[in-house]
Amino acid sequence: MDMKFLCNYGKLLFTDLYEITMSAVYFYEFKDTWGIFELWVRNLPEKRGYLVFCGLEFAVNYLLNLHFTEEEIEFLKKHPSLSHIGDQFFEYLSGLKFTGNLYAMPEGTVFFENEPVLRIEAPIVEAQIVETALLNFITYNTSVATKASRIKYASQIDGKERKIVEFGARRASDFLSSIYAARASYIAGFDGTSNMLAGKIFKIPTFGTMAHSFVLSFKSEIEAFKKYIKYFPQTAILLIDTYDTIQGAKKVKMAGKDIKAVRIDSGDVISISKEVREILDRDGMEKTGIFVSGDLDEYKIYQFIKNSAPIDGFGVGTKLVTSDDAPYLGSVYKLVELRKGNERKKVAKFSKGKVTYPGAKQILRFEENGKFNHDLVISEDEDVKGGERLLIKIIENGNLVYNLPDLENIRNYVSKQILKLPESVKDIYNPSKYEVKFSERLEKLLALARKEAI
Amino acid sequence: MDMKFLCNYGKLLFTDLYEITMSAVYFYEFKDTWGIFELWVRNLPEKRGYLVFCGLEFAVNYLLNLHFTEEEIEFLKKHPSLSHIGDQFFEYLSGLKFTGNLYAMPEGTVFFENEPVLRIEAPIVEAQIVETALLNFITYNTSVATKASRIKYASQIDGKERKIVEFGARRASDFLSSIYAARASYIAGFDGTSNMLAGKIFKIPTFGTMAHSFVLSFKSEIEAFKKYIKYFPQTAILLIDTYDTIQGAKKVKMAGKDIKAVRIDSGDVISISKEVREILDRDGMEKTGIFVSGDLDEYKIYQFIKNSAPIDGFGVGTKLVTSDDAPYLGSVYKLVELRKGNERKKVAKFSKGKVTYPGAKQILRFEENGKFNHDLVISEDEDVKGGERLLIKIIENGNLVYNLPDLENIRNYVSKQILKLPESVKDIYNPSKYEVKFSERLEKLLALARKEAI
Numbered sequence: 001m002d003m004k005f006l007c008n009y010g011k012l013l014f015t016d017l018y019e020i021t022m023s024a025v026y027f028y029e030f031k032d033t034w035g036i037f038e039l040w041v042r043n044l045p046e047k048r049g050y051l052v053f054c055g056l057e058f059a060v061n062y063l064l065n066l067h068f069t070e071e072e073i074e075f076l077k078k079h080p081s082l083s084h085i086g087d088q089f090f091e092y093l094s095g096l097k098f099t100g101n102l103y104a105m106p107e108g109t110v111f112f113e114n115e116p117v118l119r120i121e122a123p124i125v126e127a128q129i130v131e132t133a134l135l136n137f138i139t140y141n142t143s144v145a146t147k148a149s150r151i152k153y154a155s156q157i158d159g160k161e162r163k164i165v166e167f168g169a170r171r172a173s174d175f176l177s178s179i180y181a182a183r184a185s186y187i188a189g190f191d192g193t194s195n196m197l198a199g200k201i202f203k204i205p206t207f208g209t210m211a212h213s214f215v216l217s218f219k220s221e222i223e224a225f226k227k228y229i230k231y232f233p234q235t236a237i238l239l240i241d242t243y244d245t246i247q248g249a250k251k252v253k254m255a256g257k258d259i260k261a262v263r264i265d266s267g268d269v270i271s272i273s274k275e276v277r278e279i280l281d282r283d284g285m286e287k288t289g290i291f292v293s294g295d296l297d298e299y300k301i302y303q304f305i306k307n308s309a310p311i312d313g314f315g316v317g318t319k320l321v322t323s324d325d326a327p328y329l330g331s332v333y334k335l336v337e338l339r340k341g342n343e344r345k346k347v348a349k350f351s352k353g354k355v356t357y358p359g360a361k362q363i364l365r366f367e368e369n370g371k372f373n374h375d376l377v378i379s380e381d382e383d384v385k386g387g388e389r390l391l392i393k394i395i396e397n398g399n400l401v402y403n404l405p406d407l408e409n410i411r412n413y414v415s416k417q418i419l420k421l422p423e424s425v426k427d428i429y430n431p432s433k434y435e436v437k438f439s440e441r442l443e444k445l446l447a448l449a450r451k452e453a454i
Numbered sequence: 455m456d457m458k459f460l461c462n463y464g465k466l467l468f469t470d471l472y473e474i475t476m477s478a479v480y481f482y483e484f485k486d487t488w489g490i491f492e493l494w495v496r497n498l499p500e501k502r503g504y505l506v507f508c509g510l511e512f513a514v515n516y517l518l519n520l521h522f523t524e525e526e527i528e529f530l531k532k533h534p535s536l537s538h539i540g541d542q543f544f545e546y547l548s549g550l551k552f553t554g555n556l557y558a559m560p561e562g563t564v565f566f567e568n569e570p571v572l573r574i575e576a577p578i579v580e581a582q583i584v585e586t587a588l589l590n591f592i593t594y595n596t597s598v599a600t601k602a603s604r605i606k607y608a609s610q611i612d613g614k615e616r617k618i619v620e621f622g623a624r625r626a627s628d629f630l631s632s633i634y635a636a637r638a639s640y641i642a643g644f645d646g647t648s649n650m651l652a653g654k655i656f657k658i659p660t661f662g663t664m665a666h667s668f669v670l671s672f673k674s675e676i677e678a679f680k681k682y683i684k685y686f687p688q689t690a691i692l693l694i695d696t697y698d699t700i701q702g703a704k705k706v707k708m709a710g711k712d713i714k715a716v717r718i719d720s721g722d723v724i725s726i727s728k729e730v731r732e733i734l735d736r737d738g739m740e741k742t743g744i745f746v747s748g749d750l751d752e753y754k755i756y757q758f759i760k761n762s763a764p765i766d767g768f769g770v771g772t773k774l775v776t777s778d779d780a781p782y783l784g785s786v787y788k789l790v791e792l793r794k795g796n797e798r799k800k801v802a803k804f805s806k807g808k809v810t811y812p813g814a815k816q817i818l819r820f821e822e823n824g825k826f827n828h829d830l831v832i833s834e835d836e837d838v839k840g841g842e843r844l845l846i847k848i849i850e851n852g853n854l855v856y857n858l859p860d861l862e863n864i865r866n867y868v869s870k871q872i873l874k875l876p877e878s879v880k881d882i883y884n885p886s887k888y889e890v891k892f893s894e895r896l897e898k899l900l901a902l903a904r905k906e907a908i
Binding site: 131211 | 483663666696773803805
């Protein structure tokens with residue numbers, strides 16, 4: 001198996017079998033019906049006071065380009081669960097495109113539990129079959145952007161800006177996740193990534209240091225330092241903990257006076273960084289920075305800074321790309337409304353602990369004194385004054401009607417919003433809950449739907 | 455940004471910047487030196503008694519096909535950290551291929567902490583630059599195969615086989631991770647996946663049920679059931695918890711007598727499954743199975759079975775594809791030896807808590823009474839009798855010299871090994887530690903390397 005299949009796949013096959021079996025029934029039973037689906041996160045993980053919406057660009061490109069290849073249609077025709085279902089359906093799938101509408105929050109918008117971040121309005125087969133991929137695009141990207149935002153916040157908890165670089169390529173699930181993670185963390189305020197593929201694809205600045213293997217390749221630590229500086233005098237960051245961190249720090253001056261920084265990747269970072277700072281200063285290298293890496297996250301970084309560790313930058317990888325303290329989000333994509341001609345039927349499910357509000361919605365965000373105060377979720381057709389409307393039209397009848405912003409713009413947008421978030425919601429250990437209200441009309445619609453279902 | 459870049463990328467750019475800067479120094483300073491690197495997992499997560507080696511096929515295909523595209527070389531030439539480094543280096547990179555050797559455990563081998571699962575022997579630039587990608591391929595795949603193996607084990611803790619299907623596509627990091635996860639869990643004993651792309655690429659059986667949205671699309675629950683059965687009489691699994699699970703179960707007989715199964719996705723599964731079983735039996739549907747889904751993992755499944763919940767199959771997604779109770783592995787890829795002509799230098803690092811044994815290694819696995827008893831890690835050139843040698847030659851001088859087994863073979867191999875693992879090591883809550891010894895010679899080499907480093 002080579003990765004060549006990645007070039008030939010038509011995107012629609014990245015779906016669950018049930019999306020296709022259900023689509024077959026929809027196709028034969030009610031072709032003219034539109035399904036309105038919304039995507040949201042049910043409950044925020046305990047340590048998350050907010051989420052950063054990320055992945056929209058991928059979802060949009062997916063919707064604009066989706067189709068089945070001929071090879072994929074052949075695969076479906078031979079599938080044991082589908083082979084009997086009739087050629088009409090497969091012919092329909094062969095020509096399938098996305099012809100509906102997409103409403104979404106702009107990428108980078110801060111959001112909270114039970115708030116729809118996007119809405120699909122489309123012929124029901126189209127709306128159903130994209131479920132798997134849409135959830136996939138939004139869930140991981142949002143998870144990492146959120147984690148990165150927390151790390152960025154912790155890294156400047158004393159009001160001082162520090163450099164943060166994404167280092168997670170090796171521990172991401174695959175190369176695609178790795179570039180997603182680099183992009184998501186850049187959006188959330190990171191300064192760059194070590195990942196060259198992400199650098200090329202997304203034009204994110206790339207940074208690097210050196211590995212232990214490099215130091216081990218030379219006769220001595222000092223020789224390794226000198227050789228690296230010979231070739232990279234401006235950008236060298238010397239890794240000083242291969243043998244003994246303190247001894248390593250003392251050798252730096254022998255390698256050169258203008259070293260950009262040293263890196264510490266192990267040990268008790270708080271005390272070691274202070275000792276290393278003293279050594280560098282004593283050796284007249286006040287300008288040489290200290291860069292720290294090694295299973296970092298927002299909690300460790302917060303403790304470093306609270307304990308006055310003299311650190312100028314962080315490399316953050318594993319715990320960012322796996323969002324290890326909240327490895328998944330309870331994201332869902334649910335049918336909320338059916339439309340046929342002028343008829344509209346708003347629907348809801350009542351499974352225990354998984355109740356949904358019926359009908360298409362809009363979110364209003366209200367500010368007070370320059371800070372986000374609360375959100376109000378309303379019915380899309382409800383007339384409520386004030387607040388910023390978060391869901392905007394992105395795709396109309398299959399066509400893009402929105403300018404996808406570039407990464408720098410998204411990054412600025414995130415940064416401005418984080419400033420507007422109440423401090424208590426940003427607390428990394430015990431965030432308070434931001435208020436999200438649901439309109440009276442939504443509550444009434446829910447009661448009505450519940451009655452009708454019985 | 456479209457996904458088209460996936461077709462045009464030369465694989466080598468999926469690396470960290472420092473792999474390239476270090477390579478430049480290696481290139482100019484010691485071209486004829488070979489680096490020997492090993493990949494292992496440092497400490498097993500608390501809840502893991504063993505790991506299942508997975509991802510080798512991807513690593514092999516990567517090594518056999520890696521190169522830089524012209525566009526990628528242009529990108530490197532313009533990179534602010536690299537632009538001054540000299541055309542000779544870029545010319546070398548343009549023609550770079552993997553010309554070294556790969557030794558590895560067969561895919562699916564059970565392994566433990568500090569055991570090298572693969573070894574690269576190659577010109578040092580080649581050996582260094584593949585670090586990021588190799589760690590990436592092995593870490594996630596191994597993580598998911600291991601989690602899946604635990605889930606499989608829990609699902610038959612009473613000696614009865616039950617069907618398990620991988621449902622995680624929507625919560626995986628991206629579509630590539632999703633097919634990795636489907637493959638890894640199939641290797642570990644799952645029966646199939648819902649993921650159609652994985653089904654096509656890897657020929658894994660695909661299964662599906664129906665979604666709540668389907669039930670909500672019809673005037674009534676019973677109509678939804680009937681319509682689905684009309685099109686899928688053989689394979690229908692009816693989702694009965696959209697409104698009220700018990701009421702849903704009672705409607706099943708009205709939809710047809712030969713229903714394959716019902717699915718429960720919410721609520722107190724143990725009591726509800728018992729009640730549903732009674733209803734189905736009372737209605738003469740003894741053959742209709744009960745399939746359960748909803749944030750399942752090995753712990754929940756174990757509790758279901760210990761509490762005699764009458765469940766015939768499981769759909770497992772989110773917690774599998776994120777391995778949520780151990781979201782990452784401490785995998786490392788370290789230089790252990792340098793070779794130049796007949797000279798060999800075995801190296802080791804001594805960073806606090808991160809000590810490595812020097813030199814190329816082999817692993818011997820010893821059995822007693824048909825069960826794995828302990829492993830002995832030795833120097834590759836050490837003469838020790840007995841035990842099975844786990845590391846075998848896969849690539850020699852850049853050429854494949856090994857038949858990559860198909861998934862069915864890997865699956866059988868995993869299953870046989872799991873049988874040979876001591877029960878206490880497989881305990882999902884509190885696994886005991888399998889014994890891994892290091893030979894006296896390795897201990898001596900470590901002491902020697904430590905002395906030389908001082």
